Amino acid sequence: MSTTAAKAPDDRDRTRPTGSASRAGDGKDRGAPPRRRDRLSTQNLAGWLYSTPFLSLFLTFMAFPVVATLVMSFTDFGLRNVTDPFSAEFIGLDNYTRLVEDEKFVRALLNTGLFVVLGVPLTIGCGLVAAVLLNSGIDRMRTFFRVGFYAPVVTAIVAVAVIWRFVLDPAEGLIAGLAGQLGLKSPDFLASETLALPSLVVMAVWRNMGTAMVLFLAGLQAIPTEVREAARIDGAGVLQEFRGITVPLLRPTMLYVAVMTTIGFLNVFEEPFVMTDGGPSDSTLTISLHMYRQGFDFFHMGYASAMAYVLFVIVLAVTLLQLRLLKDKTR
Amino acid sequence: MTRTAKSVSIAVTVATALALTSCGGSGGDQTPADAKQTLTIWAMGEEATRLRTIADEYTKENPDITVKVTPVGWDVVHQKLVSAAAAGTLPDMAQMGSTMMGEFIELGTLEPVDTKAFDKNDFFPATWNGNVVDGEAYGVPWYADARALYYRSDLAEKAGVDGAPATWKDLRALAGAYKNKAGATWGMDLQPGSTGAWQAWVPFLYSAGGELLGKDGKPALDSPEAVKALTEFGHYFDAGLSKKNFVVGYDVLKDFSSGRVPMFQSGPWMVQNFAEQQPQLNGKWKVTPVPADASSTSWVGGSSLVTFKDSEHKAAAQEFTKFLTNPRSQARWYEISKTLPANKAAWNEPALKAGGESLAVFRKSLDTAREIPPMAKWNEFSVMIEDALEKVARGADPAETAKKLQKSTESLVG
Numbered sequence: 244m245s246t247t248a249a250k251a252p253d254d255r256d257r258t259r260p261t262g263s264a265s266r267a268g269d270g271k272d273r274g275a276p277p278r279r280r281d282r283l284s285t286q287n288l289a290g291w292l293y294s295t296p297f298l299s300l301f302l303t304f305m306a307f308p309v310v311a312t313l314v315m316s317f318t319d320f321g322l323r324n325v326t327d328p329f330s331a332e333f334i335g336l337d338n339y340t341r342l343v344e345d346e347k348f349v350r351a352l353l354n355t356g357l358f359v360v361l362g363v364p365l366t367i368g369c370g371l372v373a374a375v376l377l378n379s380g381i382d383r384m385r386t387f388f389r390v391g392f393y394a395p396v397v398t399a400i401v402a403v404a405v406i407w408r409f410v411l412d413p414a415e416g417l418i419a420g421l422a423g424q425l426g427l428k429s430p431d432f433l434a435s436e437t438l439a440l441p442s443l444v445v446m447a448v449w450r451n452m453g454t455a456m457v458l459f460l461a462g463l464q465a466i467p468t469e470v471r472e473a474a475r476i477d478g479a480g481v482l483q484e485f486r487g488i489t490v491p492l493l494r495p496t497m498l499y500v501a502v503m504t505t506i507g508f509l510n511v512f513e514e515p516f517v518m519t520d521g522g523p524s525d526s527t528l529t530i531s532l533h534m535y536r537q538g539f540d541f542f543h544m545g546y547a548s549a550m551a552y553v554l555f556v557i558v559l560a561v562t563l564l565q566l567r568l569l570k571d572k573t574r
Numbered sequence: 575m576t577r578t579a580k581s582v583s584i585a586v587t588v589a590t591a592l593a594l595t596s597c598g599g600s601g602g603d604q605t606p607a608d609a610k611q612t613l614t615i616w617a618m619g620e621e622a623t624r625l626r627t628i629a630d631e632y633t634k635e636n637p638d639i640t641v642k643v644t645p646v647g648w649d650v651v652h653q654k655l656v657s658a659a660a661a662g663t664l665p666d667m668a669q670m671g672s673t674m675m676g677e678f679i680e681l682g683t684l685e686p687v688d689t690k691a692f693d694k695n696d697f698f699p700a701t702w703n704g705n706v707v708d709g710e711a712y713g714v715p716w717y718a719d720a721r722a723l724y725y726r727s728d729l730a731e732k733a734g735v736d737g738a739p740a741t742w743k744d745l746r747a748l749a750g751a752y753k754n755k756a757g758a759t760w761g762m763d764l765q766p767g768s769t770g771a772w773q774a775w776v777p778f779l780y781s782a783g784g785e786l787l788g789k790d791g792k793p794a795l796d797s798p799e800a801v802k803a804l805t806e807f808g809h810y811f812d813a814g815l816s817k818k819n820f821v822v823g824y825d826v827l828k829d830f831s832s833g834r835v836p837m838f839q840s841g842p843w844m845v846q847n848f849a850e851q852q853p854q855l856n857g858k859w860k861v862t863p864v865p866a867d868a869s870s871t872s873w874v875g876g877s878s879l880v881t882f883k884d885s886e887h888k889a890a891a892q893e894f895t896k897f898l899t900n901p902r903s904q905a906r907w908y909e910i911s912k913t914l915p916a917n918k919a920a921w922n923e924p925a926l927k928a929g930g931e932s933l934a935v936f937r938k939s940l941d942t943a944r945e946i947p948p949m950a951k952w953n954e955f956s957v958m959i960e961d962a963l964e965k966v967a968r969g970a971d972p973a974e975t976a977k978k979l980q981k982s983t984e985s986l987v988g
Contacts (some may be wrong), residue, residue: 322656322677322680322681322950322951323680323681325656325659325660325681326659326660326681326682326683328660404823408821408823413819431819431821433821433822434818434819434820434821435819517822518822519821519822520768520769520822522767522768522820522822522964523767523768523819523820523964524767524964524965524968536957539653540953540954540957541951541953541954542656
């Protein structure tokens with residue numbers, strides 16, 4: 244049991260370049276200071292040369308924009324500065340204080356919060372149920388269902404938007420048609436201030452559960468059958484097995500899925516962008532969408548950058564919280 | 575040479591070099607119009623393919639100037655132009671949408687129009703004025719999209735209404751008749767908020783005698799006329815004549831053809847869309863100038879031709895612009911693209927004289943229509959209007975909304 248539990252987090256770390264492996268390396272160096280000078284010695288030259296493509300790409304396309312955005316968030320960078328970037332004036336924390344007074348930003352913050360609170364548990368729940376069913380319940384057509392559930396993840400958002408507009412259309416949509424059969428009247432989902440956001444949450448869950456499902460499937464297949472057998476011999480029922488064996492052993496996968504899904508939902512942009520444009524009455528305006536508009540429609544680059552950093556801090560805080568709450572306490 | 579002197583001289587040299595390289599494009603190396611050269615022009619959407627046809631015709635007459643047309647999608651053109659301005663990689667010329675004009679004038683990337691080469695009186699006043707900031711014109715009008723009212727004449731007859739709606743009162747009556755007597759779900763299509771909703775409201779504002787910007791250059795959105803226009807706009811939603819709900823990507827054509835929404839305002843391209851997409855509607859619809867309150871005043875969109883400051887082919891660009899905006903080419907352009915000539919004289923060409931009833935309506939609208947004043951922050955300005963419209967459509971008090979709108983737009987102008 245312990246071997247499998249240890250295996251999964253390793254997989255996780257490998258996918259994250261800034262994971263514990265690199266931190267461990269730093270720790271070692273601190274223990275042996277003289278080795279530090281060797282880093283730039285001729286023996287290491289080859290290594291540095293090999294890393295150059297990555298480093299140059301990283302510095303140009305990741306590090307530089309990150310730093311530039313941070314600097315920009317303290318300036319009044321606007322349309323005029325596009326042709327003359329260095330004439331932007333430093334205005335200190337003005338952008339950040341303005342954010343607090345921006346009604347739309349507060350609204351966007353609340354909407355994004357709703358997206359996360361509704362969307363993340365649903366995505367994880369649906370993904371987990373689908374994975375458990377596919378892992379044990381359904382034998383035939385397993386590949387068909389796997390592909391089916393994963394297809395929305397890889398489908399272009401434009402195609403998804405067309406399908407969902409049809410599903411939600413109040414006059415001739417899928418739901419309206421079904422409701423009509425039952426003698427009910429379908430509401431106009433996307434045009435209603437109360438229903439638009441939940442509709443988009445459902446759509447986002449549908450789009451994202453495939454990823455969660457695939458990850459959970461991998462996690463489930465790593466649970467050794469011996470453990471399950473032992474549980475069954477001890478008389479565990481289906482639910483008990485699920486609660487006592489499946490969920491605890493899936494914890495590392497669960498952590499990864501929870502963190503990635505939450506980050507995804509905090510950054511939610513495409514669904515409101517293609518479906519509602521933030522409306523009606525800003526009821527589906529999210530932080531990312533508000534940021535996009537401020538930055539690229541109005542060219543308030545400084546202001547949008549400040550928003551980006553606020554979002555970054557929120558993502559960081561939520562992720563750290565999750566890592567703390569969901570970490571493997573058995574070790 | 576002392577050390578300070580040395581560094582000063584280096585600084586001066588570097589500064590001069592920088593200054594020279596940055597101005598090199600705009601000042602020094604102008605290619606004369608008769609030299610062999612390639613002129614690059616960005617054009618949007620369908621216009622790009624069509625412009626290629628007419629550009630080839632131009633090159634046949636002027637073999638020295640090869641025109642390279644780069645197609646850019648309407649949805650990305652704004653960002654592409656701004657990025658190109660930032661990177662200094664703008665083309666020689668571009669087609670510029672009327673509402674984008676203010677922003678690019680503000681960016682300082684446009685070459686002012688030589689008024690000796692182009693006469694403003696050749697063009698419809700609204701098309702020319704939309705390109706003018708502080709008395710200087712920055713673009714030559716190419717084609718003009720005035721807005722007018724499309725309505726189902728067959729359903730109007732069924733509802734017992736004769737003739738086109740000429741006034742706001744007629745419009746209300748017709749919308750009511752459609753809904754109550756002709757079985758339509760809605761009387762008229764008015765977009766209640768979201769991107770582009772201002773287009774439906776500005777005809778009301780202009781017809782009431784209001785303006786977006788007052789004489790002092792400040793917003794005039796809380797004027798009595800603006801309140802009146804907002805009230806009229808709101809009435810259609812209060813009375814259940816227009817749909818309060820709007821979904822992004824809504825295509826009115828489908829509902830118009832089924833008779834659910836038998837009336838909407840739009841531009842001249844719809845004439846073509848009807849012919850291509852809804853041929854069965856032929857003879858069942860009509861177009862008429864926007865209904866009048868104080869006057870029947872529509873607004874003009876469309877595109878102008880601009881030359882960028884950094885171009886090295888300004889002389890050739892001017893020649894090509896002259897070619898595209900002369901009456902003969904404008905008429906030819908109408909034949910190719912069915913967009914309306916901005917040059918008044920072009921309307922005397924045979925192609926336009928034979929244009930029929932719909933075209934005459936747009937001709938009439940163009941004379942009285944007004945421009946959207948060029949504003950650097952038009953995008954933001956229009957979003958403010960759209961937010962206000964959404965509130966009014968959902969029942970907010972027009973006068974109060976107008977007051978708030980005025981306040982929120984004041985910082986965006988000037």
